[in-house]
Amino acid sequence: MIRIKNLYKSFNGRIVLKDINVTFEPGKTNLIIGQSGSGKTVLLKTVVGLLEPDSGEIWFEETLFTKLSFTERKEIRKMIGMLFQGSALFDSLTVEQNVRFPLDMFTNKLMEEKTERVNFCLKRVNILNSNHLYPSELSGGMKKRVAIARAISLNPKYLFCDEPNSGLDPITAILIDELIKEITEEYNITTIVNTHDMNSVMEIGEKIVFISDGVIYWEGNKNEILNSDNEKLNDFVFANSLAKQLKMKS
Amino acid sequence: MFTHFFEGFGSYILLLKKVFSKPEKPSLYYKQTVREIIALGFDSVGIITIISFFMGAAVGLQTAYNTENPIYPTYLIGLGTRDSMILEFSSSVAALILAGKVGSNIASEIGTMRITEQIDALEIMGVNSASYLILPKIIATLFFNPFLTLISIIMGISGGYIACTTLGGITSKDFVYGLQYAFVPFYITYSIIKTLFFAFIITSVSSYQGYYVSGGSLEVGRASTKAVVFSCLLILLFNVILTQLLLK
Numbered sequence: 137m138i139r140i141k142n143l144y145k146s147f148n149g150r151i152v153l154k155d156i157n158v159t160f161e162p163g164k165t166n167l168i169i170g171q172s173g174s175g176k177t178v179l180l181k182t183v184v185g186l187l188e189p190d191s192g193e194i195w196f197e198e199t200l201f202t203k204l205s206f207t208e209r210k211e212i213r214k215m216i217g218m219l220f221q222g223s224a225l226f227d228s229l230t231v232e233q234n235v236r237f238p239l240d241m242f243t244n245k246l247m248e249e250k251t252e253r254v255n256f257c258l259k260r261v262n263i264l265n266s267n268h269l270y271p272s273e274l275s276g277g278m279k280k281r282v283a284i285a286r287a288i289s290l291n292p293k294y295l296f297c298d299e300p301n302s303g304l305d306p307i308t309a310i311l312i313d314e315l316i317k318e319i320t321e322e323y324n325i326t327t328i329v330n331t332h333d334m335n336s337v338m339e340i341g342e343k344i345v346f347i348s349d350g351v352i353y354w355e356g357n358k359n360e361i362l363n364s365d366n367e368k369l370n371d372f373v374f375a376n377s378l379a380k381q382l383k384m385k386s
Numbered sequence: 387m388f389t390h391f392f393e394g395f396g397s398y399i400l401l402l403k404k405v406f407s408k409p410e411k412p413s414l415y416y417k418q419t420v421r422e423i424i425a426l427g428f429d430s431v432g433i434i435t436i437i438s439f440f441m442g443a444a445v446g447l448q449t450a451y452n453t454e455n456p457i458y459p460t461y462l463i464g465l466g467t468r469d470s471m472i473l474e475f476s477s478s479v480a481a482l483i484l485a486g487k488v489g490s491n492i493a494s495e496i497g498t499m500r501i502t503e504q505i506d507a508l509e510i511m512g513v514n515s516a517s518y519l520i521l522p523k524i525i526a527t528l529f530f531n532p533f534l535t536l537i538s539i540i541m542g543i544s545g546g547y548i549a550c551t552t553l554g555g556i557t558s559k560d561f562v563y564g565l566q567y568a569f570v571p572f573y574i575t576y577s578i579i580k581t582l583f584f585a586f587i588i589t590s591v592s593s594y595q596g597y598y599v600s601g602g603s604l605e606v607g608r609a610s611t612k613a614v615v616f617s618c619l620l621i622l623l624f625n626v627i628l629t630q631l632l633l634k
Contacts, residue, residue: 181506184510185509186506186509186510209512210512211512213509213510213511213512214511214512216510216511218506218507220503220506220507221503222502222503224502224504224506224507225504226499226504226507227499227502227504237511238511240411240414241410241411241414241511241513242410242411242511296510
């Protein structure tokens with residue numbers, strides 16, 4: 137479980153996150169949705185510690201993450217897997233080396249054990265016979281799947297995904313969404329996904345947090361989102377004409 | 387302007403502090419260092435060999451044309467080529483060339499890793515990204531650049547020898563005599579000491595420029611240019627300081 141209390145973040149005097157209070161539960165895909173520039177990525181990067189908040193608290197279970205030193209945070213970070221918008225695979229390493237990297241860095245397992253784990257993770261994300269390819273030789277969807285394999289190689293307790301569907305076709309996007317949902321349930325991970333893709337919201341949104349101008353305006357699930365009377369949320373959800381027509385009919 | 391300079395210098399020092407902190411897993415750093423020795427060291431042998439050879443040839447011929455007077459003994463050409471190569475060309479000029487080749491390579495590699503979030507990925511995993519990416523590069527260049535300097539000295543003197551004995555009108559015997567005449571072994575030590583300083587400047591300054599890139603490919607290009615310019619300026623500054631300190 138991750139709890140955020142009274143979180144504020146600003147850049148050069150411009151407030152980007154205002155009084156964020158939210159709890160993300162384990163075993164669920166928690167979605168943060170909102171327009172581009174609404175503060176989703178800043179919130180995600182602040183939660184994982186890539187950005188420091190101006191004030192407020194971030195709790196990982198019973199540990200107050202915001203008060204930990206750089207060294208103390210390492211222990212929490214070993215329990216975090218993250219899928220970046222651009223996959224962020226290491227260009228100089230092969231698929232196998234990318235997935236093995238966290239194992240090499242933080243475990244003392246034998247090479248055979250590590251290879252077994254790597255193959256298991258790659259198989260889990262349906263990447264077969266590509267161990268020796270470099271990231272530049274992979275398609276966008278494959279890169280995302282390898283990045284998920286790398287993120288789960290150390291059995292994380294927390295999984296963060298920043299725009300996992302950006303740049304993907306609708307079919308691959310749904311496959312990635314389903315994979316994230318399956319992995320979350322399978323390993324009882326606390327997963328937080330940043331997205332502005334409504335398909336993702338309807339596919340995997342077990343808990344949805346709507347953020348606009350750095351403020352949380354609405355919380356709920358995928359069944360509640362269509363019937364909400366929150367004006368800002370409706371402007372976002374029913375932004376396109378097809379969605380508007382469907383809303384009118386219903 | 388001064389505020390900007392001190393801010394930059396402060397963050398450079400803080401980066402070095404991160405770079406020299408205890409590695410997470412020394413065995414991985416060892417492998418990374420070996421890779422960097424190949425990428426930054428071995429891959430520079432070719433360019434250093436070619437440039438030093440022609441530099442030595444030009445220095446030899448210029449010395450020959452400038453000492454075309456019966457008052458000057460011809461062995462001075464060998465002596466002049468040797469001392470020019472050892473004292474200045476093989477350390478300082480080679481360092482300026484390496485700042486262009488290695489410095490821009492480091493800045494663009496680390497800069498690209500920054501803008502494609504690969505550095506963020508390392509940080510999320512709990513890896514000290516500054517140390518993991520930069521320390522092996524510093525160790526690799528500190529270890530290998532002295533060899534590059536020695537190769538440069540040998541190739542420069544060889545270039546001078548071939549050019550002068552075939553085009554400069556000096557006998558092989560006179561050139562070799564000049565090479566041996568009044569040789570000061572400390573000059574080699576001086577050259578190696580300078581090389582170590584320059585290697586550190588090139589690697590750390592270029593890494594700093596790449597590590598703090600923000601934006602896109604345009605900024606990576608700018609960082610790469612800045613890495614070369616600042617490295618060259620610092621090399622020239624430290625060349626004067628070290629010469630004054632070591633040859634006084």
